[in-house]
Amino acid sequence: MDNVDRRIIKSQKAIQSAFLTMLIEDGFDEISVKKITETADVGRKTFYLHYIDKYDLLDTIVNQRLEELAEICEQKKDKGFIEGTIIWFHYFEQHKAFFSALFASKSTVSFRDQLLGFIMDQLIKKIDKSDPEKDNEILLKFLSMATLGIVESYVLNQLKGSMELVATEVGELIMQTISLAGQKNSST
Amino acid sequence: MDNVDRRIIKSQKAIQSAFLTMLIEDGFDEISVKKITETADVGRKTFYLHYIDKYDLLDTIVNQRLEELAEICEQKKDKGFIEGTIIWFHYFEQHKAFFSALFASKSTVSFRDQLLGFIMDQLIKKIDKSDPEKDNEILLKFLSMATLGIVESYVLNQLKGSMELVATEVGELIMQTISLAGQKNSST
DNA sequence: TAGAAAATGTGTATTACTACACGAATCTAA
DNA sequence: TTAGATTCGTGTAGTAATACACATTTTCTA
16 A cells, blocks of 8 residues: 555645644744644544544654654754764754744643654664663663753743854763763773 | 435536636636546536536536626616726636637637627616617617627727726717717607 | 433435546647 | 557556534533
8 A cells, every 4th residue: 555545635735734833923822723623724523533632643743753853853863962962962953943933832741742752762862872781771861851851942932042052062971971871880 | 396416516616616626727628528527526527517618617607607797786776887897897806717718719609799798788777777768789789899899899908908907998989879879869 | 201302323325526547639839 | 551659548446534513521600
């Protein structure tokens, strides 16, 4: 089945496009399934043929975004820490409105989990590279949460510096922390 | 049945929109049903659910346009000859690319018939107003063909004067011809 | 806080659209 | 002219989307 029925593609496209517009313009909490389907010019039932509810729709879209980002990271994985972090922040910069809307809402808990999971996935590769033996879950969680916090602040425009500055500092902090943990580990 | 199935509306909209784009860009003769459905992102079969062939589609669209124009004329019917004619030409001015493409093709014969019929319908009202007794079919056909010829030349940019100038002259010519015919008629 | 209004999620029967395949018609180039 | 490709128009069986109705839940507001 390489040929997906064009009706499915059209419906999902219309729904997701309507959702994204409303997400950025009105925020996640203001969105209702009814409004989405009205904007998408699609029967309400059609929505439920594809998604469980608006949270499920959000999950789907977030996953798409993160797969995109993972793909970008994969292509440039041998660039070193700083450059890698800049690539991250460049992506969030581009989709600022989107992520900003999600951080701004209190009902997008699963989004935070997804994003945290993604950051952990990415960081684990880097840590493994520096210190392949150990799987230090404390360190991993520590750094991931720290990064998540910075990403949130950045996307919500709560940080002063430029994207490059923020990314560079975060990259350095992560790098230092890992190497510190590595020393401590090798000394015991 | 006031609620038309939204799928029908969507399909027709997509097909007509694709057709119009291709009509203006490539001309009527270059258009194939296959290309239309590809551009419209619709199954080829769907086209045939709504239209017999591309000529039928064209007929439909032309009729829509002419109904539009008839509506405009109806709203401003008490404006006198000159103003009325200017309204006509204003409409053709706005849809120049569309009508130009149709006049340029040799396989759009029915379009000419439709337009001629439309012009006759509109003129018959005016003539009736001046001379209600007579139904002079010669005069009607004569004037309609003349007008059709001018419209064609105008749309194809073969006339020098501005829209207002052309419309005014045509309006005067029609008016004079009718009144001449009226005199001749009343003298017998 | 009660009661109205709106949104939700689901079931059902119907319909428009789909992919695909086919022979016929039309176009193209050797 | 002939062979090859392309488009045409139609048939078929399957599926996505539809309108509509319903009970339930949530949200609003008086």
